[in-house]
Amino acid sequence: MATLKVPDRVTDLGAYVKEQRENAKLSLRQLANVAGVSNPYLSQIERGLRKPSAEVLTQIAKGLQISAEALFQRAGLLEESVGVEVEVAIQSDVRLTARQKRVLLDIYSTFRAENARDDADSEAQADAVAAAVEGTVVPLIAKSKAKNGLKSRRRSTESSTASASPAAQAESVDAHPAGTGRPGAARRNARKRVGGQRSASLRQVRTEDQSTD
Missing domain, CATH: 1.20.5 (Single alpha-helices involved in coiled-coils or other helix-helix interfaces)
Known part of the structure; x- marks a missing residue:
């Protein structure tokens, strides 16, 4: 016949309960009466054959006058859920x-x-x-960044155009000095100066001829 394997934790719990009962000088019947369980059931607990409920453990702890948390920890109940401390407090409250x-x-x-x-x-x-x-929101941020980048490029282009205008004006002044205007006007002024010089030479020759006469 196959035998059931008893968890080590349950065996340790039973041995611990028996040890505490003997230290308290209580018989199996006395502790069973205090815990509200039968003698065979308590005997199975001490031999590691049964895992008692939290309520039974609380009553056993009360009869042994020890902390219920110690029995819960031995039984592994303190590791089964996060809220077990609250459950322990409720179960161990004798009021x-x-x-x-x-x-x-x-x-x-x-x-x-x-x-x-x-x-x-x-x-x-x-x-x-x-x-x-x-x-x-993310697409709006991307759209705003693109719009700001376009504005920045426009301002850069306008700034470059403005800075180039004075230089172009200076080149225009150097190529066409004041008072001359376009290249055709310069040629006309030059012809006028040559014609004036010829007229002056002719007047001088006539004056010299008259003096000789």
């Missing part, structure tokens, strides 16, 4: 009735389940908002 403990544990479990769903919904909503922002 509460069994019905009050069940009601409090049910309410606590309900609130934790609702908060877990709310957290999941909030995370999904945050992802949706982030996606919406990425789809609208």
Whole structure:
């Protein structure tokens, strides 16, 4: 016949309960009466054949006058859930009735389940908002950057044109000095000067001829 393998943690719990019971000088029957369980059931716990519930562990801890957390840790209950400390506090409170403990544990479990769903919904909503922002704001930022870049290039072009205008004007002045105007006007002025010089020479010759006569 195959035998069931008992978890080491349950075996350690049973050995620990038996050790504490013997230290307290309590018989198996006395501790069973305080814990509200039968002698065979408590015997199976001490031999590591049964894993008691949190409520039974609380009653055993009360009968042994030890911390319930010590038994919960031995049983591995402190590692099973994040809110087990609250459950331990509720179960170990001797001022509460069994019905009050069940009601409090049910309410606590309900609130934790609702908060877990709310957290999941909030995370999904945050992802949706982030996606919406990425789809609208990011393109607007890119469009604004492109528009600013175009304005910057226009200002640069206008600045280059303005700086080139004085130089072009200076070149125009050097090529056409004041009072001469276009190249055709310069030639006409030169012909006038030559004609004037010829007229002056003719007048001088006539004057000399008259003096000789």
